[in-house]
Amino acid sequence: MTPVQFGVLTVLCQQGISDIVSIGRRLGVDRITVANVLRRLERRNLVKRPLNSVDKRRKLAQVTKQGRTLVDAVQPAMIRAQRRFVHPLDSDEQAMLDKLLSKLLLTNNEASRAPLK
Known part of the structure; x- marks a missing residue:
């Protein structure tokens, strides 16, 4: 299982049901990637794709x-x-790593093809 596949499954476990765009925003990946991952997960019976009776353009998982x-x-x-x-890092170093990684993600978020929301 790839990290993106695991991420998609985790988001769906947390939210129950979600649309492709929302999943992508949570993970910072584009909707095409999410759609491809969902297709593979559906073939393995790990997700199902219910129909959206309200908005047929909004694909659900x-x-x-x-x-x-x-x-x-x-x-x-x-x-x-x-x-x-x-x-290998002590607790202060782990906190600093988290802080620095968050700073990098936030600073570069808007330049991403699929910014985190």
Whole structure:
């Protein structure tokens, strides 16, 4: 599973049902990428694509039980990997890293093809 696939599944687990544009904004990726990821996840029965009866142009996605089970199984390993990655840094250094990365993301956000919202 790719980081973007995991991100899409995580967003859907948190929101229940969402549209492609909103998912992209949460992850900072464009709608074409989200649509392609959703197609692959749907083939694996990890998401379903319900019809939007209000606005047919707004494509929806929803995590399946199988998708939620996968996120629940993978998430602890992702958290452990993140902790292992920053383990060489003390707590002050970890806080500084977070601050610097956030600054870089915010500063460059508007120049992105898919800015975070």
